[in-house]
Amino acid sequence: MKKFPKYTGILLITLLTVLVFTACSSTSAVGNAGDSAQTDAFDEAGITDADNLSSGQESETSAHGAVDFDHDLDSYEPKKDHYNFYFTYKTVHPWWDAVALGMEDAQRQYLDKGITITYEYMAPDAASAEDQTKRLLEAADGDYDVIGVDVADADIISPLLDSMVDSGYKVMTFSSSDAREGCKRIAYVGNTHNYEDGADLTEALCKKLDYKGKVAILVGSVGAPCHEDRARGAKDTIAKYPDMEIVATEYDMDSVDLAYDLTVKILKDNPDLDGIICCNMSNPVGAARAITESNSDAVIVGMDHDQEALKYLKDGIIYCLGVQDCYSIGFDTLQIAVKIADGNTPGDLFEEETNEITTVIYQEDAAQMLELLYGDN
Amino acid sequence: MKRQITRRSFILTAIIGGILLMTMVIINTYISYEQTVTATNEAVSEVSSFYLEAMADRRAKTITNLINSNFEQMEKAVDYINSAKIGSKKELRATIGDLKALLSLNRFALVDNDNIVYTQYTTYTGRSRHPFLSEDKMDERSVSTVSLYGSSKQLCLAAPTPDFTIEGKHYKASFVQIDIRDIVDLLAFDDEGRTYFGLYSKNGENLSDTELGPYISKKNLFDSIKGVVSEETWNENHDNFSNKVEGSITFTADGAEETLCYVPVEGTDWMMVVLIRESVIHDRIRSVSERSLEASNRQILFILVFSVIFFSVLLLMLKALSNKNLEAEKENTRTFRNMANTDSMTGVRNKHAYSDMENYLNRKIREKEINKLAIIVCDINGLKMVNDTKGHVAGDQLIKDASSMICRYFTQGAVYRVGGDEFVVVLQEKGYDTMHEVLTEINSEVEDNIKKGEVVISIGYSELNAEDQLVHDVFERADRMMYERKQQLKAMGAPTRSDA
Numbered sequence: 040m041k042k043f044p045k046y047t048g049i050l051l052i053t054l055l056t057v058l059v060f061t062a063c064s065s066t067s068a069v070g071n072a073g074d075s076a077q078t079d080a081f082d083e084a085g086i087t088d089a090d091n092l093s094s095g096q097e098s099e100t101s102a103h104g105a106v107d108f109d110h111d112l113d114s115y116e117p118k119k120d121h122y123n124f125y126f127t128y129k130t131v132h133p134w135w136d137a138v139a140l141g142m143e144d145a146q147r148q149y150l151d152k153g154i155t156i157t158y159e160y161m162a163p164d165a166a167s168a169e170d171q172t173k174r175l176l177e178a179a180d181g182d183y184d185v186i187g188v189d190v191a192d193a194d195i196i197s198p199l200l201d202s203m204v205d206s207g208y209k210v211m212t213f214s215s216s217d218a219r220e221g222c223k224r225i226a227y228v229g230n231t232h233n234y235e236d237g238a239d240l241t242e243a244l245c246k247k248l249d250y251k252g253k254v255a256i257l258v259g260s261v262g263a264p265c266h267e268d269r270a271r272g273a274k275d276t277i278a279k280y281p282d283m284e285i286v287a288t289e290y291d292m293d294s295v296d297l298a299y300d301l302t303v304k305i306l307k308d309n310p311d312l313d314g315i316i317c318c319n320m321s322n323p324v325g326a327a328r329a330i331t332e333s334n335s336d337a338v339i340v341g342m343d344h345d346q347e348a349l350k351y352l353k354d355g356i357i358y359c360l361g362v363q364d365c366y367s368i369g370f371d372t373l374q375i376a377v378k379i380a381d382g383n384t385p386g387d388l389f390e391e392e393t394n395e396i397t398t399v400i401y402q403e404d405a406a407q408m409l410e411l412l413y414g415d416n
Numbered sequence: 417m418k419r420q421i422t423r424r425s426f427i428l429t430a431i432i433g434g435i436l437l438m439t440m441v442i443i444n445t446y447i448s449y450e451q452t453v454t455a456t457n458e459a460v461s462e463v464s465s466f467y468l469e470a471m472a473d474r475r476a477k478t479i480t481n482l483i484n485s486n487f488e489q490m491e492k493a494v495d496y497i498n499s500a501k502i503g504s505k506k507e508l509r510a511t512i513g514d515l516k517a518l519l520s521l522n523r524f525a526l527v528d529n530d531n532i533v534y535t536q537y538t539t540y541t542g543r544s545r546h547p548f549l550s551e552d553k554m555d556e557r558s559v560s561t562v563s564l565y566g567s568s569k570q571l572c573l574a575a576p577t578p579d580f581t582i583e584g585k586h587y588k589a590s591f592v593q594i595d596i597r598d599i600v601d602l603l604a605f606d607d608e609g610r611t612y613f614g615l616y617s618k619n620g621e622n623l624s625d626t627e628l629g630p631y632i633s634k635k636n637l638f639d640s641i642k643g644v645v646s647e648e649t650w651n652e653n654h655d656n657f658s659n660k661v662e663g664s665i666t667f668t669a670d671g672a673e674e675t676l677c678y679v680p681v682e683g684t685d686w687m688m689v690v691l692i693r694e695s696v697i698h699d700r701i702r703s704v705s706e707r708s709l710e711a712s713n714r715q716i717l718f719i720l721v722f723s724v725i726f727f728s729v730l731l732l733m734l735k736a737l738s739n740k741n742l743e744a745e746k747e748n749t750r751t752f753r754n755m756a757n758t759d760s761m762t763g764v765r766n767k768h769a770y771s772d773m774e775n776y777l778n779r780k781i782r783e784k785e786i787n788k789l790a791i792i793v794c795d796i797n798g799l800k801m802v803n804d805t806k807g808h809v810a811g812d813q814l815i816k817d818a819s820s821m822i823c824r825y826f827t828q829g830a831v832y833r834v835g836g837d838e839f840v841v842v843l844q845e846k847g848y849d850t851m852h853e854v855l856t857e858i859n860s861e862v863e864d865n866i867k868k869g870e871v872v873i874s875i876g877y878s879e880l881n882a883e884d885q886l887v888h889d890v891f892e893r894a895d896r897m898m899y900e901r902k903q904q905l906k907a908m909g910a911p912t913r914s915d916a
């Protein structure tokens with residue numbers, strides 16, 4: 040009899056802890072990766088899901104919580120009054136334009152404090168590890184305090200980053216793709232839960248399809264860690280359900296046009312296709328265009344929040360989207376770059392992997408998200 | 417037959433005329449009121465449209481001027497950079513910064529042939545960020561609206577920069593981006609919440625994030641008005657937006673009539689829309705109109721009250737005047753009648769009056785309605801002698817004295833002078849009852865007067881009896897008695913005709 044209250048107390052404390060972490064994860068933007076106590080898969084990954092929120096609160100919380108435009112620099116005092124950075128990312132795309140806006144916000148705030156930050160923010164028209172290698176080598180010849188890279192291909196770029204660090208360059212990674220594990224880059228700011236993002240979107244699709252049907256996976260660039268991780272998450276999730284089948288896996292190389300062409304081909308080969316899992320920003324747009332033109336009822340789930348993709352979500356062509364907080368990624372990248380430039384290393388000032396949230400949004404959130412992000416009313 | 421206008425018909429005519437007059441004034445007032453209200457409504461619509469059109473046009477021109485001014489400043493900036501012999505990226509950034517400050521250019525930037533954008537602080541690949549860079553070749557100026565992620569929209573003005581190179585690198589364009597919030601600040605006016613404006617895209621999307629009145633607010637214009645205008649109106653205005661044609665829409669929402677005017681902003685694909693709630697103008701004009709109507713109503717009420725009072729006073733005056741005339745007429749009649757029945761010398765009734773009285777009494781006797789009646793016949797002694805010896809003036813005075821004496825005694829009877837020296841007194845009721853006492857007293861004085869040489873009057877009397885048919889019968893007896901008395905008095909020394 041005496042033991043019963045004790046177990047009840049432990050049970051209640053555990054339940055309370057889970058509830059507290061669940062609540063925290065739905066609103067925090069940065070720094071949740073270290074919260075190992077989280078038990079929910081979404082929370083562990085820094086993902087929030089509109090479906091997990093209570094009704095009434097749902098739309099506002101999911102739409103407004105997905106992207107945080109309200110940032111202030113932390114209390115760190117930079118050591119210099121001028122910094123010069125070089126950033127390169129996978130490919131020219133609106134997603135990285137949103138990251139750039141976060142960077143510009145931080146740059147303006149430093150300027151208000153009397154610190155001038157100049158930087159280059161460059162990418163090729165199409166994702167290419169070779170092009171990225173070339174850019175990084177050129178940057179090494181420049182006078183930059185920190186070189187940042189959104190890794191196009193972890194296997195090719197990671198060794199280069201290691202050699203640059205060995206040569207004394209201060210190198211960081213950012214946005215959605217980190218270098219491979221063990222890389223000597225100083226820090227990473229961005230999505231650390233790409234695998235989970237892919238798994239969660241796929242889980243939502245499976246649930247929608249009642250755990251049976253044929254699906255296709257569209258991936259972005261070959262070798263791009265974020266895209267590959269999401270595809271892996273998707274595949275592992277599908278594997279859990281015996282009545283689900285992957286009929287095709289294609290790479291659009293971050294091209295909407297190619298995503299469209301690939302979807303048309305997949306639909307032609309599989310007219311009874313039930314769903315498409317999209318692992319980057321161009322995938323869902325191309326897939327939605329193709330679905331709109333066809334008679335297919337295939338359900339699309341995908342990543343990111345291109346304006347066109349949000350319109351498809353609003354119209355019900357896309358079922359759900361995983362929205363990454365690119366603005367915060369940009370802001371935090373610049374802030375951590377300043378700290379790295381001053382010779383700081385991960386620790387109290389910043390974490391080695393700065394996690395940023397992903398929020399899964401549905402049709403009911405689309406209009407608000409369009410207005411919030413693009414002023415589209 | 418000629419109809420005579422009576423006093424009653426005159427008053428009736430005046431009252432009916434007055435009521436008709438007032439009714440006409442009231443009807444006329446009502447019609448004027450209705451006409452004023454209609455005219456006010458028409459004026460409100462016209463004023464609203466005119467006011468809004470002018471307002472929208474002025475603001476659209478302000479934006480056009482802003483665009484033109486920015487293009488001119490950009491040209492100056494590019495010319496300056498071109499001539500500045502810039503030798504490094506650092507120098508270029510500094511120069512761009514200086515020019516931005518000097519020429520008040522927002523986010524001034526250059527773009528090279530690889531679509532790399534050069535700003536004061538950053539260099540970035542910009543093809544996906546700036547829609548005008550999606551064109552391979554740029555031959556002319558471009559004005560586009562940029563949706564800035566998570567922020568307000570911006571107006572992007574880009575101009576080609578042919579033959580512009582720095583360190584051998586060719587730059588194909590320069591551009592500025594103006595935040596629409598800054599444009600809104602430029603256009604804002606203090607209207608105390610009565611008029612609203614907004615910048616809209618061709619599909620009715622609100623670009624300026626300004627509220628277009630409480631109904632449309634910041635929503636898509638065409639989505640908002642779908643339920644409150646006809647399909648035809650909606651289509652017409654939607655086409656106007658698409659074709660950049662100005663126009664206006666009036667609709668009623670939430671109980672208020674609202675009018676909006678839109679004009680295309682030259683050089684852009686924007687529409688400047690200005691809205692006013694007609695209730696604002698309407699209320700103002702109505703307030704002025706109502707004040708005027710109130711004053712007019714007061715005047716009309718005053719005229720009505722004044723008319724009522726005036727007509728009433730007029731009628732009362734007319735009535736008073738009529739009464740006065742009537743009284744005067746009666747008085748005249750009375751005077752004439754008195755003159756006809758009064759002896760001018762003595763002031764007592766004359767023979768004519770006696771005849772009337774005689775007729776009246778005869779009728780009473782005939783109808784047996786009278787029983788107390790006595791006739792006193794008085795004759796002045798020695799009048800002829802006085803006339804002959806002392807003159808007619810003395811004779812007349814004797815008559816007056818005799819009359820006064822008779823009247824003094826017979827206060828309860830009617831005295832008539834029926835001849836030159838003869839008087840008759842008619843006694844009825846109380847005068848009849850006291851007759852003998854009075855006769856005793858007067859005869860006593862007469863007898864005393866004989867000695868004094870003063871007025872001597874011979875008096876005879878008679879009372880009505882059952883056989884009498886006429887007054888004259890009574891008179892006859894009294895007359896005879898009077899002669900008898902005359903003889904008595906003569907015997908006492910009273911003057912007689914023969915004394916003359």
